[in-house]
Amino acid sequence: MRDDHTALGSSRLAGGLLVPVASGDDLARALPAGVVGPEGQPAPRRFSVYRNNVMSSLIEALGSVYPAIRGLLGEDYFKALAAEFIRGHPPRSPVLLDYGAEFAGFLEGFPPLADYPYLADTARLEWAWLKAYHAADVPGLSPACLAGVAADALGELTLRPHPAAAILMSPWPVHEIWQRNRTQDAREALPPPDLSPGDRAVLIRRPELEVEVTDLSPVEARFLTALQAGETLSGALDTVLAHEEGEADIAGLLASLATSSAFCALHRGSAC
Amino acid sequence: MTTMSDLAGGLPAAAGLGLKPDHVREILEMRPAVGFFEVHAENFMGDGGMPHRQLSAIRELYPVSLHGVGLSIGGEDPLDKGHLARLKRLVERYAPAQFSEHLAWSTHEGTYFNDLLPLPYTEQTLARVCDHVDEVQEVLGLRMLLENPSTYVAFSETTLSETEFLAEIAGRTGCGLLLDVNNVHVSCVNQQWSPQDYLADFPMQHVGEIHLGGHAQDTDDLGRPLLIDSHDREVDAQVWALFADVIARHGSLPTLIEWDQALPDLPVLLDEARRAEAILSAHRLSGHRPSGHRLAADQEMRRAG
Numbered sequence: 001m002r003d004d005h006t007a008l009g010s011s012r013l014a015g016g017l018l019v020p021v022a023s024g025d026d027l028a029r030a031l032p033a034g035v036v037g038p039e040g041q042p043a044p045r046r047f048s049v050y051r052n053n054v055m056s057s058l059i060e061a062l063g064s065v066y067p068a069i070r071g072l073l074g075e076d077y078f079k080a081l082a083a084e085f086i087r088g089h090p091p092r093s094p095v096l097l098d099y100g101a102e103f104a105g106f107l108e109g110f111p112p113l114a115d116y117p118y119l120a121d122t123a124r125l126e127w128a129w130l131k132a133y134h135a136a137d138v139p140g141l142s143p144a145c146l147a148g149v150a151a152d153a154l155g156e157l158t159l160r161p162h163p164a165a166a167i168l169m170s171p172w173p174v175h176e177i178w179q180r181n182r183t184q185d186a187r188e189a190l191p192p193p194d195l196s197p198g199d200r201a202v203l204i205r206r207p208e209l210e211v212e213v214t215d216l217s218p219v220e221a222r223f224l225t226a227l228q229a230g231e232t233l234s235g236a237l238d239t240v241l242a243h244e245e246g247e248a249d250i251a252g253l254l255a256s257l258a259t260s261s262a263f264c265a266l267h268r269g270s271a272c
Numbered sequence: 273m274t275t276m277s278d279l280a281g282g283l284p285a286a287a288g289l290g291l292k293p294d295h296v297r298e299i300l301e302m303r304p305a306v307g308f309f310e311v312h313a314e315n316f317m318g319d320g321g322m323p324h325r326q327l328s329a330i331r332e333l334y335p336v337s338l339h340g341v342g343l344s345i346g347g348e349d350p351l352d353k354g355h356l357a358r359l360k361r362l363v364e365r366y367a368p369a370q371f372s373e374h375l376a377w378s379t380h381e382g383t384y385f386n387d388l389l390p391l392p393y394t395e396q397t398l399a400r401v402c403d404h405v406d407e408v409q410e411v412l413g414l415r416m417l418l419e420n421p422s423t424y425v426a427f428s429e430t431t432l433s434e435t436e437f438l439a440e441i442a443g444r445t446g447c448g449l450l451l452d453v454n455n456v457h458v459s460c461v462n463q464q465w466s467p468q469d470y471l472a473d474f475p476m477q478h479v480g481e482i483h484l485g486g487h488a489q490d491t492d493d494l495g496r497p498l499l500i501d502s503h504d505r506e507v508d509a510q511v512w513a514l515f516a517d518v519i520a521r522h523g524s525l526p527t528l529i530e531w532d533q534a535l536p537d538l539p540v541l542l543d544e545a546r547r548a549e550a551i552l553s554a555h556r557l558s559g560h561r562p563s564g565h566r567l568a569a570d571q572e573m574r575r576a577g
Contacts, residue, residue, distance in 0.1 A: 094342025
């Protein structure tokens, strides 16, 4: 450690802020050298004010991003779990409205929660909701613009994904789980969802200022996901048809594309 | 005597409130007579959506000040260039009447701790903080205000008093200061300083804004009162008394009511702002000849009302 930096304080304090403390001895060990009370005496209790501020404010930040996970786990469990996550994945930016990207993966890999496999996808829905809420203000692709494309050019069309739009495919009823657990009122009003696994998908989008979450059929989800990944319209239709047993409703898919708010522009030099 | 208002940037020497998303609709409907609204810069660093829409609507009606909590000016890390660039975009977009930050650190080796953490006051830390303030002012192209902290600990190697430290920073960098009167009370109780001496030593000629907020009470290692800067309740009676004393001595200044936790309904905040405004207006009307800026501030209040 360089002496000139040591004097500045942050390198000494930082190490003691997030370490778990189970006893007075632990706290004494976490206390940085030279951190004192008014009479120059070591002041672990005073230092713990900062430790508490740091941890409780970060738990609050994570909880505001993941209200449904917080609701599902209950306050005490969420706080303990969040502390564990925060110690392993502390924020790397002062912009906390972007904090917690790794939380879904953390939930997936947390052995005590292995019996609750829907938690991770519920967290992914909450993360997509947050990204949509703060996404750039970009108008959606207008149906008129799509209608103006010449018939022989439609097949090669590619589309630019809207910055607020995300498609989440999950075997779990994450839309219902999320709706029911975001608030206390919803928990009391809505019935518990049927947790049997299935082929499900949701679209998260923000046509104006309000984020919307809607169910997609598995076919729509595969189609829109292929387009979001940059496939051409004909390529995306091929992807869907490869999955379908019978006839796909191509007109219905094109209608869902036009109204999805999942795209903002055609990928070519046109005016729209 | 020196009047403060000419140093107060574009903020009126009136009472302002922190802007909370839950209150925006009501504010836009009621148009309450509030001198200005202050926002935490980091809450507006998303690309778009509701937060920017709300702030734009407020900015049409009221002066806005930008208060940063994440620059870590008191830290060892170099300033985060990406964060400075984000701040610059906000300054360009909203043309805030003022920008302020804290004498504290919050990031170390890239980890952001989301708290205003303390630093020892030495010649070395002074030089580092001054470099950081210079950089902020250069990148943002404005004169920033630096806020005195609430502190819970001291450092054995500290050689300068907090007021000396702040006066040196203002003198060397040309920055202004933000006097948080609640922080003065909290730190003075916690550090066993006299608030009267602290305020007498504070370089008031650099002050461009005042903050008032509520605090909680805990106890320290020896069972003595330890005050916590919690911003979760009304301003304490002792803080009101210190504030009234500051204003009586130095004239009116832009004054923010800070309430960030356990947020009450808007009328409770408006009551706190009115209480500050009563103290400020008494000293706008008596004693000092109103400057052009003060007249403009009064017009701002009437328009907002």
